[in-house]
Amino acid sequence: AQSVTQLDSHVSVSEGTPVLLRCNYSSSYSPSLFWYVQHPNKGLQLLLKYTSAATLVKGINGFEAEFKKSETSFHLTKPSAHMSDAAEYFCVVSSSGYSTLTFGKGTMLLVSP
Amino acid sequence: EAGVAQSPRYKIIEKRQSVAFWCNPISGHATLYWYQQILGQGPKLLIQFQNNGVVDDSQLPKDRFSAERLKGVDSTLKIQPAKLEDSAVYLCASSLATGGYEQYFGPGTRLTVT
Numbered sequence: 001a002q003s004v005t006q007l008d009s010h011v012s013v014s015e016g017t018p019v020l021l022r023c024n025y026s027s028s029y030s031p032s033l034f035w036y037v038q039h040p041n042k043g044l045q046l047l048l049k050y051t052s053a054a055t056l057v058k059g060i061n062g063f064e065a066e067f068k069k070s071e072t073s074f075h076l077t078k079p080s081a082h083m084s085d086a087a088e089y090f091c092v093v094s095s096s097g098y099s100t101l102t103f104g105k106g107t108m109l110l111v112s113p
Numbered sequence: 114e115a116g117v118a119q120s121p122r123y124k125i126i127e128k129r130q131s132v133a134f135w136c137n138p139i140s141g142h143a144t145l146y147w148y149q150q151i152l153g154q155g156p157k158l159l160i161q162f163q164n165n166g167v168v169d170d171s172q173l174p175k176d177r178f179s180a181e182r183l184k185g186v187d188s189t190l191k192i193q194p195a196k197l198e199d200s201a202v203y204l205c206a207s208s209l210a211t212g213g214y215e216q217y218f219g220p221g222t223r224l225t226v227t
Contacts, residue, residue, distance in 0.1 A: 104155050
């Protein structure tokens with residue numbers, strides 16, 4: 001079985017300040033982990049993915065995430081928020097070798113000027 | 114490269130009516146997925162096709178939901194009869210194949226059941 005817990009339903013930051021979106025996972029097998037972003041009225045877009053290579057993963061738009069097996073965490077960070085980053089973010093787990101994705105409930109990122 | 118296309122984008126129906134959604138995946142993608150995203154939750158997989166065969170439909174409410182992908186390209190998801198709790202966004206995604214390939218998502222169809 002696999003599951004994902006996103007620890008915050010909403011995160012508010014000011015433009016130019018760091019972003020931290022927290023995610024913990026549970027998986028019976030070696031997991032693949034993903035972060036997706038969903039802008040209003042648009043499809044989900046893959047930000048980055050971890051598939052058992054480097055534990056620090058760099059994605060698009062300056063986002064990165066670190067896989068920590070001992071903490072079963074995969075937190076998403078960005079050094080400096082932009083207004084365009086305001087969206088909903090989903091942490092996703094998939095058991096190794098399978099394509100079934102299990103989504104967290106999402107974290108809404110709000111960016112104020 | 115064209116993305117995943119879905120129609121309609123919005124649909125409002127009364128409970129007990131039927132509704133159908135259409136999805137056209139990215140050209141050449143063998144695997145197609147339908148997800149249900151209820152407000153405030155993450156998407157949940159309903160059904161996964163590999164070409165025109167079903168790989169996983171374990172979370173599809175088969176008493177009212179059905180899906181087909183007859184020619185291994187586009188797909189239709191149907192609900193008959195609809196219930197209030199079916200109000201959600203229905204997302205279609207496609208990937209080159211199963212087994213870890215990136216899934217590309219369409220914009221979704223927002224269904225409201227009154």
